Amino acid sequence: VRAHDLAREFPIVGLDSDALQVARLLAERRLPGLIVVDSDQHPVAVLPASQILRFIVPGYVQDDPTLARVYGEKHADRLCESLAGRAVRDVLPKDWQRLPVVEADATAIEIAALMAAAHSPVVAVVESKGGKSQNPPMIGAITITDLLERLLPAS
Amino acid sequence: VRAHDLAREFPIVGLDSDALQVARLLAERRLPGLIVVDSDQHPVAVLPASQILRFIVPGYVQDDPTLARVYGEKHADRLCESLAGRAVRDVLPKDWQRLPVVEADATAIEIAALMAAAHSPVVAVVESKGGKSQNPPMIGAITITDLLERLLPAS
Numbered sequence: 475v476r477a478h479d480l481a482r483e484f485p486i487v488g489l490d491s492d493a494l495q496v497a498r499l500l501a502e503r504r505l506p507g508l509i510v511v512d513s514d515q516h517p518v519a520v521l522p523a524s525q526i527l528r529f530i531v532p533g534y535v536q537d538d539p540t541l542a543r544v545y546g547e548k549h550a551d552r553l554c555e556s557l558a559g560r561a562v563r564d565v566l567p568k569d570w571q572r573l574p575v576v577e578a579d580a581t582a583i584e585i586a587a588l589m590a591a592a593h594s595p596v597v598a599v600v601e602s603k604g605g606k607s608q609n610p611p612m613i614g615a616i617t618i619t620d621l622l623e624r625l626l627p628a629s
Numbered sequence: 630v631r632a633h634d635l636a637r638e639f640p641i642v643g644l645d646s647d648a649l650q651v652a653r654l655l656a657e658r659r660l661p662g663l664i665v666v667d668s669d670q671h672p673v674a675v676l677p678a679s680q681i682l683r684f685i686v687p688g689y690v691q692d693d694p695t696l697a698r699v700y701g702e703k704h705a706d707r708l709c710e711s712l713a714g715r716a717v718r719d720v721l722p723k724d725w726q727r728l729p730v731v732e733a734d735a736t737a738i739e740i741a742a743l744m745a746a747a748h749s750p751v752v753a754v755v756e757s758k759g760g761k762s763q764n765p766p767m768i769g770a771i772t773i774t775d776l777l778e779r780l781l782p783a784s
Contacts, residue, residue: 502778553780
């Protein structure tokens with residue numbers, strides 16, 4: 475099994491897409507993450523759902539979750555307001571340049587290794603170009619569930 | 630919004646459950662993770678889908694995914710065989726004692742902070758006991774999608 479066998483259509487968003495709308499798309503479609511593309515539709519990053527939480531929860535609360543107790547209910551309801559007016563590029567983790575992307579002929583173990591190393595629930599699949607193209611076009615994406623389904627022996 | 634408003638029934642597995650069957654359950658239900666309970670049905674850990682990959686992909690391949698190229702297709706198809714005959718306790722990460730669990734009266738920001746800090750796509754919800762019970766019973770679980778849906782302002 476190769477990446478092109480597993481790749482399927484997947485929602486993409488731009489670096490300048492509205493972060494709040496993107497969070498809604500993640501929630502509505504119940505996706506583990508989204509693929510972020512540049513203006514040429516080349517994949518440049520994965521935005522996992524967990525990153526939205528890391529963006530909206532203040533850093534000192536993440537460092538010490540017991541501090542969350544000081545927040546009132548009303549304040550919590552406005553957590554997502556910090557996404558309003560922000561672009562996807564503002565919400566991405568600082569090390570987003572390490573894009574989990576595989577070429578179309580990548581093997582299952584290559585995909586699994588990359589997903590495990592990148593702690594990413596989804597990887598982008600791009601056309602194989604023999605390593606010549608800097609920016610090959612995207613042909614789809616593979617979620618961790620897609621991969622597990624395919625790797626598991628028949629019961 | 631409190632944890633008990635968001636908690637819903639969620640598949641649980643035991644520490645001694647068969648790892649291969651558990652991987653199948655994750656894939657079939659397209660879940661981001663499973664709650665692991667002890668023999669008294671108290672939640673003791675979360676097993677995220679990504680942990681299955683970390684277990685089946687050899688460590689040196691995770692450290693350097695380019696080494697995955699040396700694996701033939703046939704070998705890749707047998708990756709999941711390493712799960713056969715293993716129990717869930719064998720597959721859990723070494724630091725699994727840090728269970729993402731919240732009490733029923735936890736606020737949305739507490740849940741978000743814990744999920745972000747634990748990098749967990751799901752948290753277990755247990756009865757509130759004023760901190761007196763060492764092992765309160767579980768009333769359900771909350772996924773990251775459930776939480777985002779509830780936190781996002783109406784469009």
